[in-house]
Amino acid sequence: MLTELARKNRSYRRYDERVRITPRQLERWIGLTRFCASGRNMQPLKYAATADAIVNEQIFGQLAWAGYLTDWKGPAAGERPAAYIAILLDRSISGQYYCDDGIAAQTILLGAVEEGYGGCILGSVNRSRVSEILELPGHLEILWVIALGKPAETVVIEELAGTDIRYWRDAEGVHHVPKRPTDELIVCMK
């Protein structure tokens, strides 16, 4: 069951933009992070989210997509995300967040995938502009932005052969992602 969910949870970058996401859904997925482990239980992560078409468009302009697809400018109108969740570090709580960010990002995405949506964690973000758009106070630092929507592309995992980990898109628009085999991941088993 989790295996199926983990498999379905690909980094999707093209969506059916007609399928909206509601603030209620975003709240539900963010709410899952309440149950997540947090280093020293500090819980310094906060969240800013938008399902608003106008705000979404502003955010979209501040993101860079799929570094390896050099001749692709990112999703076109009609295939853009229906929502975004920015993962924030609340520096008034702590400057340290251990691995809380990845725990939260994965949990949010698995929640979305379970409901038939999907997303992509973006690190190439104009953080100062997104902070302005979302009117975030200075103590909230944007770590990552998760784009969310109804996936409208096929993403397939391939066995990595060699060392070229770059994903690529074929003539039919299928997105291929080379992943290391499990026996390469495990360097020691006692």
Next chain:
Amino acid sequence: MLTELARKNRSYRRYDERVRITPRQLERWIGLTRFCASGRNMQPLKYAATADAIVNEQIFGQLAWAGYLTDWKGPAAGERPAAYIAILLDRSISGQYYCDDGIAAQTILLGAVEEGYGGCILGSVNRSRVSEILELPGHLEILWVIALGKPAETVVIEELAGTDIRYWRDAEGVHHVPKRPTDELIVCMK
């Protein structure tokens, strides 16, 4: 379903040590990380694991448990982990791992929880000693150690009231973890 799994996935620190974990199980849980997102798809994380009682005992001596429970020295004999997974950064691939570590840790733990086990992510680790015990080459850096076993304690989530995020254990040995309410986590919803 995921909500139930996320709720069950507490940081457990006492286990029924009679219940063993097999290398096959560890491989399965680590194998889930193949399906995880990775920044720039670099996949720089590797894993070292042990389900061996003697190695486990050596690792156990290199860990510090539950910082807030100052009068508790960690799990006693009989309630110690049945296995460990060390999450490693392979510096020969990359020095940068974005939020891959938390994504992997959460995915491994959810896999274990789904099969009736549980664990705890430990950051207070004598990394150089654990590296020696696991005979890790120098390019593999220990990020976190996940302890795993059959949980033998009750962990309850409580609504955080005020600012004291320290977990505590009551007279019956129940472990209480104050968590921020969802509306405190969401600072902006558009």
